[in-house]
Amino acid sequence: MVSLRFLLCFLFVSSAYATIVSHDGRAITIDGHRRVLLSGSIHYPRSTPEMWPDLIKKGKEGGLDAIETYVFWNAHEPTRRQYDFSGKLDLIRFLKTIQDEGLYGVLRIGPYACAEWNYGGFPVWLHNMPGMVFRTTNKSFMDEMQNFTTMIVDMVKKEKLFASQGGPIILAQIENEYGNVMGPYGESGKAYIKWCANMAQSLDVGVPWIMCQQNDAPQPMLNTCNGFYCDNFVPNNPNTPKMWTENWTGWFKQWGGKNPHRTTEDVAFSVARFFQRGGTFNNYYMYHGGTNFDRTAGGPYITTSYDYDSPLDEYGNLNQPKYGHLKQLHDVLHSMERTLTYGNISTIDFGNSASATIYKTEEGSSCFFGNGNEKSDATISFQGESYVVPAWSVTILPDCKNEAYNTAKITTQTSMMVKKPNEAEDTPSTLKWSWRPENVDNFILKGKGDSTQTQLFDQKVVTNDQSDYLWYMTTVKFKKRDLFLGKSMSLRVNSTAHALHAFVNGKHIGNQHAENGKFNYVFEKDVKFKSGRNVIALLSITVGLANYGAFFESKPAGITGPIFITGRNGDETIVKDLSAHKWSYKTGLNGFENQFFRTESMSKWSVESVPFNRSMTWYKATFKAPLGNDPVVVDLMGLGKGTAWVNGNNIGRFWPAFISSENGCDAKCNYRGAYHAEKCLTNCGEPTQRWYHVPRSFLNGEGDNTLVLFEEMGGNPSLVSFQTTRVGSVCANVYENKIIELSCDRKPISAVKFASFGNPYGNCGSFEKGTCESSNNTVDILTQECVGKEKCSIDVSTKKFGEPDCSGAARKLAVEVIC
């Protein structure tokens, strides 16, 4: 008897604490059920722990089953064997937040991440180990990779976070998209992938491992797809379900670039198409992009904002209609889980890129009608009914009869975000600044650093990436009658510095930065050298280290030379090569070392004659936190380039002086046809990034807050202001017989700005009445139903709005309300 009770108890405990995750060619199976899984990427260090619960909850409300993240090695092990899991880096807390919300987790350990993250997530000390080559059968590399991966797995196991232990994590990843770059690694690359698979497998996590974009993934690794479309993807093993680890919801941004947009219709189309063609797991990369705080942006040139045009914007607001339209899609797909993962599949090809896919079980069937044609709508006849499927869209019919969803028909509101001035009490409209110079005299006048070498070194090698800044300094002596002197002379630097400032004898002779993605350029300036000793000081600045490509770890950064002085006398040119001169090096800048960004450091700041357009200058101001809990941004318009801190928290690099080019934007943006990163750009001719996120948790709600700016190039801080971002107005534009919900995101709707039922046209913010319109007062009806409420649900019907005569064409409601 006792033993039976013990046995029952044991069975109960073990089933309550372990989740069995397995798979077959159809799907991931969790505790005996094949699943349709929708997942979204949220990278923990790109937001703050205070933001995590809300972001993850919004993911769940948006219909996600799982949250995915990479693990960022260089953030956790900034110095070899010294680890950091505090604050934004508290991986375990992040995973537990996912668990608390009842979602699954997908843990992409890598430990190569890519992710537009500094150096792809690799620590720079790793590169500086003797004989090191990344991502191949290099003993030192494999040892370090195994060490870090094992440590992460052990930490996660200790907290019982793998599904096999009753935790949320259902999948783990090793490496990342190695298949895309493995050619140049030859046979060693193939051996490395086998080693990765064995190493991962030996860690015994009890859930499947994935290897994305790896079509030679050894069993039992699951190879998965990344891209804008993955419906054509076929895994390398019939027992591997069709999985999509990165469905890019938008794209990242680079300094000098524009704002990328991927339309809602096209993201939805790609997902529906993927499930039409047998997909079972779709992860949005990104679901929340967030912010590259501090020096975490990769690149070179990845911006501080990593908004990505994802369903949750950088600050965590709903990006509508993307968020809502995808939520509806998730709900429909989930409702079909059984037929999709167990049903027999048959397809009908109607030609002209139109097709129907039928999933059939004994209980019922579900259908997808797809139209991949970019131009023409398709009329599909199916079981005696006729259906119009718009160009570049998929219609989903959970019962194969009634259209429940079409990817191109958006019935979710569009939200227009606005920025509001800081409404904190007694905050003056302009900030009161104090300033102090960055002390560069030792370098530009004396050329004195910490170490000397008769060689030009790659910046990473010298700095270990402890700073963006590296001084390269040398002295050149000319005799009184030196042939060079008196001629027209110049300094010529072959540079791979992302940005460069040059000084000769204490004088700033110029600066330059890489343009249009060309990180290899020549800096050349006329200079007057004097007889005797001349000091050349070059300040090289990195703006995010490379994160992608075969052997990306050895892409040069800094001033790798050669460096020449040239003298010209008529046709005669004399060249002096300084490359093997004695170079003195100094990593970092004074103000960083002495932590000028700390709020306590008060001495030596002056409120007198605050300079404008002065390079190498520190600015400081105090401000009150904006009232309420809307996300906060700081507008840095007027500044050049540098770094910003709020209450000592580094909010990232800024560079509002970098203006994107005038052309290449497409406000109209046709969602039909394959998306690519240059399609549907906005923000032409504007600063690539003007506003910078200040998470609420960085602010003191009451009392003073401090903003510190380090300005490298020269700028004008007088326009800097704190603002909040929130929904300004909300629009819908839907055909009759639909229900539409309008919501101001927890704020009341204050007025109806536009409403017309008939054939209105235009876009949110610029709707116009058409040629037919209902005689009922649409504005009045909506005012009654919506104003004063946080949300309202409207039945778009002739019963409610009347029957305008639109010559038989379908009638629409267009509405814009103010929040």
Ligand code: GAL
């Ligand atoms: C993929 C990579 C991701 C990210 C993405 C672009 O190739 O796996 O980490 O970099 O591209 O955003």
